[in-house]
Amino acid sequence: xxxxxxxxxxxxxxxKSAFAxxxxxxTNAPRVYIATSQAYDKEMQAKIASHRxxxxxxxxxxxxxxxxxxxxxxxxxxxxxxxxxxxxxxxNQMFANNDIAQETENLLAAMAACxxxxxxxxxxxxxxxxxxxxxxxxxxxxxxxxxxxxxxxADLSVFVVAGLPLVLKGTLP
Amino acid sequence: xxxxxxxxxxxxxxxKSAFAxxxxxxTNAPRVYIATSQAYDKEMQAKIASHRxxxxxxxxxxxxxxxxxxxxxxxxxxxxxxxxxxxxxxxNQMFANNDIAQETENLLAAMAACxxxxxxxxxxxxxxxxxxxxxxxxxxxxxxxxxxxxxxxADLSVFVVAGLPLVLKGTLP
Amino acid sequence: xxxxxxxxxxxxxxxKSAFAxxxxxxTNAPRVYIATSQAYDKEMQAKIASHRxxxxxxxxxxxxxxxxxxxxxxxxxxxxxxxxxxxxxxxNQMFANNDIAQETENLLAAMAACxxxxxxxxxxxxxxxxxxxxxxxxxxxxxxxxxxxxxxxADLSVFVVAGLPLVLKGTLP
Numbered sequence: 001x002x003x004x005x006x007x008x009x010x011x012x013x014x015x016k017s018a019f020a021x022x023x024x025x026x027t028n029a030p031r032v033y034i035a036t037s038q039a040y041d042k043e044m045q046a047k048i049a050s051h052r053x054x055x056x057x058x059x060x061x062x063x064x065x066x067x068x069x070x071x072x073x074x075x076x077x078x079x080x081x082x083x084x085x086x087x088x089x090x091x092n093q094m095f096a097n098n099d100i101a102q103e104t105e106n107l108l109a110a111m112a113a114c115x116x117x118x119x120x121x122x123x124x125x126x127x128x129x130x131x132x133x134x135x136x137x138x139x140x141x142x143x144x145x146x147x148x149x150x151x152x153x154a155d156l157s158v159f160v161v162a163g164l165p166l167v168l169k170g171t172l173p
Numbered sequence: 174x175x176x177x178x179x180x181x182x183x184x185x186x187x188x189k190s191a192f193a194x195x196x197x198x199x200t201n202a203p204r205v206y207i208a209t210s211q212a213y214d215k216e217m218q219a220k221i222a223s224h225r226x227x228x229x230x231x232x233x234x235x236x237x238x239x240x241x242x243x244x245x246x247x248x249x250x251x252x253x254x255x256x257x258x259x260x261x262x263x264x265n266q267m268f269a270n271n272d273i274a275q276e277t278e279n280l281l282a283a284m285a286a287c288x289x290x291x292x293x294x295x296x297x298x299x300x301x302x303x304x305x306x307x308x309x310x311x312x313x314x315x316x317x318x319x320x321x322x323x324x325x326x327a328d329l330s331v332f333v334v335a336g337l338p339l340v341l342k343g344t345l346p
Numbered sequence: 347x348x349x350x351x352x353x354x355x356x357x358x359x360x361x362k363s364a365f366a367x368x369x370x371x372x373t374n375a376p377r378v379y380i381a382t383s384q385a386y387d388k389e390m391q392a393k394i395a396s397h398r399x400x401x402x403x404x405x406x407x408x409x410x411x412x413x414x415x416x417x418x419x420x421x422x423x424x425x426x427x428x429x430x431x432x433x434x435x436x437x438n439q440m441f442a443n444n445d446i447a448q449e450t451e452n453l454l455a456a457m458a459a460c461x462x463x464x465x466x467x468x469x470x471x472x473x474x475x476x477x478x479x480x481x482x483x484x485x486x487x488x489x490x491x492x493x494x495x496x497x498x499x500a501d502l503s504v505f506v507v508a509g510l511p512l513v514l515k516g517t518l519p
Contacts, residue, residue: 009335011300011472013490043483124334126184127357128301128474129309136475137216144186144335151335159334161470161505162355162490162497164514168337182508184473297507299357301474302482310389317359317508324508332507341510 005111006119006170007154009147011127015163017084020121021055026173029080032116033059034071036088051084065092069103069110072118079116086122090146091139100142108153122147124159178284179292179343180327182320184300188336190257193294194228199346202253205289206232207244209261224257238265242276242283245291252289259295263319264312273315281326295320297332351457352465352516353500355493357473361509363430366467367401372519375426378462379405380417382434397430411438415449415456418464425462432468436492437485446488454499468493470505 006023010016024031033055039045059082062071068089075081083089093103111118126144131137151157156170165172179196183189197204206228212218232255235244241262248254256262266276284291299317304310324330329343338345352369356362370377379401385391405428408417414435421427429435439449457464472490477483497503502516511518 007335011470011490012476013472013487013494015490015494043480124184124473125475126186126473127297127299129298129304129313130185131475132306133478134216140475141186144184144188148186148188148336151337157335157337159339161512161514162353162503163494164497164503166334166339166505166512166514168334168339180508297357299359300470300472302471302477302486303358305479307389314359317357317361321359321361321509324510330508330510332512339507339512341507341512 004117005154005156006117007147007150007157008119008121008160009124009151009158009168010121010160011124014160016121016123016160017051018054019158019160019163019165020082020084020119023173024080024082024119027080027117029078029117030076031059032075032079032081033061034068034081034083035061035063036065036068036083036085036092038065038088038092055082065089066096066098069106072110072114075114075116075118077115081114081116081118082121083118084121086120086146086150087125087143090143094139094142100146104146104149108149111153120150120154122150177290178327178329179290180320180323180330181292181294181333182297182324182331182341183294183333184297187333189294189296189333190224191227192331192333192336192338193255193257193292196346197253197255197292200253200290202251202290203249204232205248205252205254206234207241207254207256208234208236209238209241209256209258209265211238211261211265228255238262239269239271242279245283245287248287248289248291250288254287254289254291255294256291257294259293259319259323260298260316263316267312267315273319277319277322281322284326293323293327295323350463351500351502352463353493353496353503354465354467354506355470355497355504355514356467356506357470360506362467362469362506363397364400365504365506365509365511366428366430366465369519370426370428370465373426373463375424375463376422377405378421378425378427379407380414380427380429381407381409382411382414382429382431382438384411384434384438401428411435412442412444415452418456418460421460421462421464423461427460427462427464428467429464430467432466432492432496433471433489436489440485440488446492450492450495454495457499466496466500468496
């Protein structure tokens with residue numbers, strides 16, 4: 001079975017990226033890594049280095065904090081994309097003051113039109129106490145809505161908890 | 174199968190209300206909406222308006238920030254109630270300095286005695302880092318305990334993640 | 347079926363401890379309680395007292411904020427251990443400025459070598475918004491990684507939500 005689109009959701013340090021990487025590697029297809037994080041401080045640099053080490057070699061890497069939709073249109077048939085992650089993409093869009101509804105529509109259209117398969121990683125951020133910071137509340141609201149749309153559009157949606165999968169929709173390969 | 178009581182739990186912007194609304198509408202029974210939110214600021218006004226728009230027409234609406242137990246005793250046989258949500262109800266009870274244990278007991282008794290079916294929506298708030306604010310810690314503790322009781326009392330309990338259901342107990346209709 | 351090692355994960359006030367206690371009691375084996383919490387303030391004293399009341403009598407209790415690995419080596423064949431919880435243990439290790447990677451390795455080795463069965467309780471803390479506090483971010487990262495390792499090492503891993511189990515791995519007895 002070939003899945004067109006997979007959605008992997010999880011909390012911080014839940015093992016969601018490693019789970020998604022293993023899934024992409026298991027396809028034995030040429031793989032593309034769409035990296036959305038920017039190394040703007042040491043904490044983020046360390047995180048990016050750790051993710052790079054974990055996923056190993058053999059990836060065509062595209063760094064794009066914002067232009068994910070454009071990057072997806074360059075993916076070739078037979079390639080499998082790991083988009084890691086929708087949370088950082090959303091964060092970058094909000095920081096750039098872009099129209100989130102429009103960008104989300106573009107992203108979903110680009111995923112549907114992508115010639116390769118796409119595995120998208122995203123964060124669950126809505127299961128804590130209401131943040132005191134208004135921007136944080138706005139972000140978790142936008143992230144929750146984006147996650148609903150990504151999960152709805154995917155053939156397979158998985159919630160990763162402590163490195164292990166809870167299938168929300170579809171069947172694990 | 175007619176469920177007496179359903180419990181729908183989810184994070185912020187997880188699609189829990191939409192999921193619960195769809196479940197109530199699918200019964201084709203006369204429906205009652207028990208609204209616990211108060212429009213005390215613009216953010217909440219926008220949220221209430223968005224929820225109202227999403228659930229559409231055809232609801233008998235009862236606004237009750239505190240008196241949910243009384244409202245449930247007025248529900249007629251054959252009606253299906255959407256109580257949205259237990260989190261705001263708990264918040265209002267704590268703000269009013271009411272006895273939470275007593276109010277919870279009253280609520281559970283009113284649900285059991287209700288002539289109609291009840292679908293209750295609530296928030297998962299305990300999966301983030303420990304809040305620095307003591308009141309926030311107290312709230313998440315009370316919410317967690319209330320969720321356990323509501324889940325225990327229900328025939329069907331569902332954890333909604335990214336708009337999709339993980340069944341905790343019972344069987345989806 | 348006798349499980350060597352069980353991992354119970356849940357949010358704050360999710361009923362994870364009660365779930366784990368019930369599981370240990372159901373074995374009818376002599377039971378050991380490894381308590382990692384320290385009563386350093388009134389809030390924690392109240393929590394400890396409440397947990398003690400909830401689990402009832404009939405436990406051999408070992409208080410060890412740090413030395414869990416040593417305590418596990420004293421467990422006799424046939425005994426069942428409830429380790430509650432890995433979160434407080436991690437917190438104590440970080441507070442003591444110990445090497446978390448080394449301590450985690452020791453803990454996992456001690457669990458594997460333990461003559462009795464071990465049920466470990468831990469907290470999910472990574473599903474809220476990114477904490478503003480750097481130490482809190484560091485803690486949730488360490489907790490997430492520890493949870494992945496504990497879940498991986500266990501025969502049975504369960505995510506408790508509103509008091510009810512979602513099985514991540516293995517089969518409930």
